[in-house]
Amino acid sequence: MELFDNHRKLFGTAALFFIVLTTLVAIMPAINNQENNAALPDAVPLSEDAIRGKALFVSNGCVGCHTQQVRNVDMDKVWGARPSLAADYADIHRTDFWRNTATLMGTERTGPDLTDIGTRQPGKEWHLVHLYNPRTVVRESIMPAYPWLFTIKKEPSASDIVVNVPAEYLNGQEGKVVATKDAMYLVAYLQSLKQVKLPDGETSPAFLYKREEKKTGDNAAGAMPDGQALFAANCQSCHQANGEGLQGAFPPLKGSSVVLGDNLEMYVDIIMNGYDARPEFGSMPAVGTNAGFTELEVAALINYERSSWGNDGKKVTPEEVKKIIDFLKLKVTK
Known part of the structure; x- marks a missing residue:
């Protein structure tokens, strides 16, 4: 065939096929995606x-x-x-x-x-x-x-x-x-880098392959979560494993008046909604709200912090914590 004997026709044909396929497989779908996908309404452009x-x-x-x-x-x-x-x-x-x-x-x-x-x-x-x-x-x-x-x-x-x-x-x-x-x-x-909330009425895609925990014995009766594991996953990077925090950056929980005090409402509020009123320390995010803590997790976390690093604070119950969480939610909606 003349096509295979003429290198110009051969390479020209190959180039034409490459351009056509690239247009069909890559460029046109990309343009279609651009036209059919838009940023979420509350998305903030990078500064x-x-x-x-x-x-x-x-x-x-x-x-x-x-x-x-x-x-x-x-x-x-x-x-x-x-x-x-x-x-x-x-x-x-x-x-x-x-x-x-x-x-x-x-x-x-x-x-x-x-x-x-x-x-x-x-x-x-x-x-x-x-x-x-x-x-x-x-x-x-x-x-x-x-x-x-x-x-x-x-x-x-x-x-x-x-x-x-x-x-x-x-x-x-x-x-x-x-x-x-x-x-x-x-x-x-x-x-x-923050996930933007979906518009009202939009349903968030579900997380798949959820691992179901077998509930037997104490777990079936609603045993408390592991407070130490919750602390390690959500609090330890700032307050440190020894509870002493970092001077000038993150406050200590060891001997803390908030941890050992009687103002449980403030304590739960800080865990759920964060705190940013101490100029000598960095702001604390809304750990509990971001992680979706229930009264069980908050109570377990408080009891761990109140009984660790030499702390000897009063234990709390999930029922006490739930009342405060419900009250805090009510304050936000008013």
Whole structure:
């Protein structure tokens, strides 16, 4: 055949087939997706600082270990309130003409998923300490430290953002750890990563393959959850396993007047709705609300904190906690 003897016709035909197939298989479906998927109504575009932070997130290799996708399987419920949707990524644009790196969904979870990290950790203090040295807040962490995002100053200025790093992690350096602009850009990006609520009336996709726990013996009678496990999963990264927190960053629970006091309403309110009225400490997220705690989990957590690290506080019952949770909900609706 002449086609196979004429290299111009042969390669021209192959190129034509490639262009047609690329148009049908890749380009047209992509255009169709763009036209049929839009960002959710309450989605907030990235700020200029967050855009710079996203570039740092990519350049420092964070994309290699962290995903940004909550799959629709039950094991992913810890990362977000609902499975991710196409609309969550609809308003994400190319970095520039030459580079895409728009959606950073990732393929590997060496580290936790970051889809909703801005909700789980809204304050900048935790992120800065964590970036300087992850072992400061999570001793078992295998994440690399990013000290080049910070400088050491013996006398920081009033405008400097000082990071309260324990002396044992300063490697003998004298002075205060100060966050650079790059560190703040990266934190701005991490704080922006929040799952947007679906519009009223929209049904969230269900999490699949839920693992049913066999209820026998004490469990069948409604035994209390494991308070220590709840603390480790939701509180330990800030307040530390020894309950002593981090000076200047996260308050101690050991000997705390809130933990050992009689104002149970305030205690439950802090767990459920967070707290941000202490200038010397970072803001606490609404851990209980974000995690969907019931009165059983809150009571178990309180009883663990009141009986650990030398604390000797009064135990509470789920019934006491439920009354307060219902009251707090009522206050919000008024």
